[in-house]
Structure formats: C-alpha cells, structure tokens
Amino acid sequence: MSTQTRGSLREGEVTVVAPEQSDAGLFFIGAIHTPFAQSRDCPRQGDRDHGPVCRIEVNEPWRAALKGLADHSHAQILYWMHLARRDLVLQSPRSNGETTGTFAIRSPNRPNPVSSSLVAILEVGADHVLVRGLDCVDGTPLIDIKPERCPEAPHPKGA
Amino acid sequence: MSTQTRGSLREGEVTVVAPEQSDAGLFFIGAIHTPFAQSRDCPRQGDRDHGPVCRIEVNEPWRAALKGLADHSHAQILYWMHLARRDLVLQSPRSNGETTGTFAIRSPNRPNPVSSSLVAILEVGADHVLVRGLDCVDGTPLIDIKPERCPEAPHPKGA
Numbered sequence: 001m002s003t004q005t006r007g008s009l010r011e012g013e014v015t016v017v018a019p020e021q022s023d024a025g026l027f028f029i030g031a032i033h034t035p036f037a038q039s040r041d042c043p044r045q046g047d048r049d050h051g052p053v054c055r056i057e058v059n060e061p062w063r064a065a066l067k068g069l070a071d072h073s074h075a076q077i078l079y080w081m082h083l084a085r086r087d088l089v090l091q092s093p094r095s096n097g098e099t100t101g102t103f104a105i106r107s108p109n110r111p112n113p114v115s116s117s118l119v120a121i122l123e124v125g126a127d128h129v130l131v132r133g134l135d136c137v138d139g140t141p142l143i144d145i146k147p148e149r150c151p152e153a154p155h156p157k158g159a
Numbered sequence: 160m161s162t163q164t165r166g167s168l169r170e171g172e173v174t175v176v177a178p179e180q181s182d183a184g185l186f187f188i189g190a191i192h193t194p195f196a197q198s199r200d201c202p203r204q205g206d207r208d209h210g211p212v213c214r215i216e217v218n219e220p221w222r223a224a225l226k227g228l229a230d231h232s233h234a235q236i237l238y239w240m241h242l243a244r245r246d247l248v249l250q251s252p253r254s255n256g257e258t259t260g261t262f263a264i265r266s267p268n269r270p271n272p273v274s275s276s277l278v279a280i281l282e283v284g285a286d287h288v289l290v291r292g293l294d295c296v297d298g299t300p301l302i303d304i305k306p307e308r309c310p311e312a313p314h315p316k317g318a
Contacts, residue, residue: 016220022184023300024239026271027177058262061175062270064248068263075262078273080183089223103217103234103304104227111221112185112302114237116275141182143271145262 011097014090018111030058030142032079037138039083048074048120048133056129056142063127069145070124078144079136081113118148170256173249177270189217189301191238196297198242207233207279207292215288215301222286228306229283237303238295240272277307 009015033055036042043051056077058066069075088109090099102110119133129145168174192214195201202210215236217225228234247268249258261269278292288304 014223016223018220019186023187024185024241025181026183026185026273027245028182029270061177062248062261064173064175065261065270066263067249067258067260069260072263076275078271078275082183086186089221090226099226101226101228102221102224104225104231104306106305110303111188111224112237114185114273114303116235116237116305144269144273146265146269146275147263 010092010095012090012092012099013088014099015087016089018087026080026143028080028141028143029062030056032056032077032134032136032138032140032142034134034136034138034140036136039137042137043135046117046119046133046135048118048131051132051134053122053130053132054134056131056145058127058129058142066124066126066129069121069129069147072147073121074148075119075121075129075131076146076148077117077119077131077134077142078146079115080141080143081108081115081136082141083137084108084110084113086111086113114143169251169254171249171251171258172247173258174246175248177246185239185302187239187300187302188221189215191215191236191293191295191297191299191301193293193295193297193299195295198296201296202294205276205278205292205294207277207290210291210293212281212289212291213293215290215304217286217288217301225283225285225288228280228288228304231306232280233307234278234280234288234290235305235307236276236278236290236293236301237305238274239300239302240267240274240295241300242296243267243269243272245270245272273302
C-alpha cells in the first residue's frame, strides 16, 4: 500500500515518508451513502439529531452480523477516509502557518485515516442501517459498526 | 492478509469465509504497554479514573504529530486487536447458545478488529503518552490518537 498524497500543503505543514508496507489489512465491509458528493460539501461534523439520514450498506458475508443492532439507539461507525493524505505530522487547520500535531486534531489526514462517528440509529434492515450523524463523503468505505452507550455526550467530530 | 482464526467457537456461533485480500492497509504507529500480559488479564473495560497507568509508545516518523496533544485532557485511542478472530458474524458472549450479531456487541472479534477507547491523558512526552483507561493486552499495536471532547460521558468499552 503506497502512501496517499492527495491534497495540497498549507504553510508550515510538515510531511514524513510513510512506510511502504502496511502492517495489517482492513476489509471494506460496506459503503456509506450520504448527500455529500464531495469533501467540500461535508459538514464540519455530523449532527445526530438534525443531520440528514444516511444509509450504511453492509456487504456479504457480513450482513448476519447486524442481528440485534436494532436493540440499540446509537452506534459508533468506523470508516476509511479514502481521500485523506497519510504523511502529515504537522498540520495548519486554520491555514495561518500555526501548526498542530496530527494527533492533537481530528483531521481526516493522519497515518491511519480511520474516522469514528457516533450516530443515532433510525432503522436496521437486512443489508443496511439508516442513521443520522455522519459527515463523510458519499461512497466512503465502511470498516465497523459498534453499539454505543454514551448517547448523551457531545458527539465527536467525524475524524 | 489471511483471516485470523484464533480462539475457539462457542455454541451457536457462526463464522464466514472472510476475504483473502484486504482493501486498505494500516500502519502500526507504536505500541501500547499495559499491565495485562494476556487477554484473560484484561478488564472488561478500561477505567479512565482509577485504572492503571498505561504507556503508549509512538514510533518514528510519527512522533512530531504529538505536538499540542498535551493541551487536551482526554483522547480517543484506536488500536489493533491482533489476537482477535475476524470471521465471526454471530457470537455468544454469554456462552449460552444465544447469539448476537458482531455489530451489536463490542467484542474484539470482528471483521476489522479496530478497538476504540476514551482515555484520560496524564503526560505527553516526545515519544510517548501516559494514559488511564485502556483495557488491552500488553504490546497491542497502536493505530491512532485523536483528541476527545466528551470526557463526561461513560467511557465506551475497549472494542
């Protein structure tokens, strides 16, 4: 797996040479469908109370694993930010030359661009889940669905 | 990447044939050191108020990305459950033959065994972070560190 180098650098941002080999492999177990066609359309963070309904499609052979999810009101969704760059260690989110470490912000650009969002579950079907609270681009690969037990908390940003 | 098939099956549990090829690769960016030498030593979930102090070692070239993390009191840690099996779709956590879908529980055994824990940050060094709240086995590979903004919430279980 080669390092993704999409997106341009802002003043002060620092990249490293990421490893050429990966250490573990992810399966894309489905895809997330949102109204956000491009990155620039995505909200800064998902809104699980008032955000648009998004459809999480789950592929075979994983659909049987949805059994029981409908008993939960909320879920944590892990997904792969396939458009992110993975070589940034210092970022300038405000584009003002002031930099912050990648591990001190929730930017999608990080060594392992796995995002985590807390969503409200609206419907669980045989091959899909309808939720509110996602902020990712349409077609984002799905990595995991976990039941979530802290729905009262402010929801984390999408990365 | 072949499917891991560690651990024995309980009554009623169902496995599938996982894909032979992975779709994306993860870098292990460090390692988590805990007092839990084996899986059976791990608590059911981490305790970020009273749990033991754990040391997250960050490898190069990623250490610069820790800049600014000390400004945060809490973090979300993503890590790779390297001992998990990845082919279970129905699991019987109570070993009583009653099954629940993998996506309806937070077991480490899942198609992509990426765990997520909310921890309290005690210290950020040049190459490490000391935290409370982890429940994983000593030597667990680190995937990501993200600042977390909902410290008042009940902390999610370790998977």
